[in-house]
Amino acid sequence: MRKNRAARLTAVALLGLGSLGAFAGTAQAEPIDYVRIELLELTCHQNSEGGHDEAYIKITDANGNAVKVWPGSLSYQTMGAGYVRSLTDADGNAALVLGKQQARTLTLWDDDTTSSDDKLGSTLVTGSEFGGETQWRSLEGSGGVYTIAYRVIDI
Numbered sequence: 001m002r003k004n005r006a007a008r009l010t011a012v013a014l015l016g017l018g019s020l021g022a023f024a025g026t027a028q029a030e031p032i033d034y035v036r037i038e039l040l041e042l043t044c045h046q047n048s049e050g051g052h053d054e055a056y057i058k059i060t061d062a063n064g065n066a067v068k069v070w071p072g073s074l075s076y077q078t079m080g081a082g083y084v085r086s087l088t089d090a091d092g093n094a095a096l097v098l099g100k101q102q103a104r105t106l107t108l109w110d111d112d113t114t115s116s117d118d119k120l121g122s123t124l125v126t127g128s129e130f131g132g133e134t135q136w137r138s139l140e141g142s143g144g145v146y147t148i149a150y151r152v153i154d155i
Contacts, residue, residue, distance in 0.1 A: 032099040033154075035130040039070060039087035039096070040149040042108070044079040048120055048144030052080040054111035055120065057087070057148075059095050059104050066107070067095040076111040079146075087148075097155070100127040108139045108146055118142040130154050 039057070047053045054076035058066040071077045072089035079085065090096065098104055107122040121139025129135060129152040139146040 032101075034097055035100055035127045035152050036091075036155050037096040037098070037104065037106075037125055038151050038153055039090045039106075040134060040151065042070075042079070042085045042087055042149075043147045044081055044083045044144070045147065046143070046145040047080050048110055048118055048142040052078050052083075053120065053144060055079040055085075055146075056109050056111060057090070058107050058109060059093075061095040061104075062098070062102070067093070069093045069095055087150075098127045100130060102127050106148065106150075108141075108144075108148070110142065110144065118144075120144040120146060123148065125150065125152065127152065 037059075042055065042057075044053070044055075055078075056068055056076045057070040058068050061067050070087050070090040072092075077085055095104075103124050103126040105122050105124055108120040110118040110120050112118060119141045121141040121144070123137040123139060125135075132151055132153055134149055134151050137148050137150075139148055
């Protein structure tokens, strides 16, 4: 009789733990922790065409769409070898916000009126880069050589 009672108590205890485990498994998913890409500056080391490039930057948003983030109110910004431009006018754009486990692609383009725009390079930015340290990435394409500076900050 003692063996049966001990077996029943063990079974009840195991069922209780199983229920507790099932209850814990139904907890709500953790909310996404967001960060923001803060664009700092763009440096042209070599422009892609004679004279200067007509540069602009796009980023892939959460839906995979390319969204122009710089320059803010202009179609493009003139860039030539040795030019350094501030990118801070892009900082209010919602496309620059992402989760810490997400990534976005920044792409630099040269605006061309007579043909399709030239890709001057791209870089992948991940939310896990947060911490406020400035990141410097090289962008190269169509003969152009640029450096973009940004940081990913916790919000």
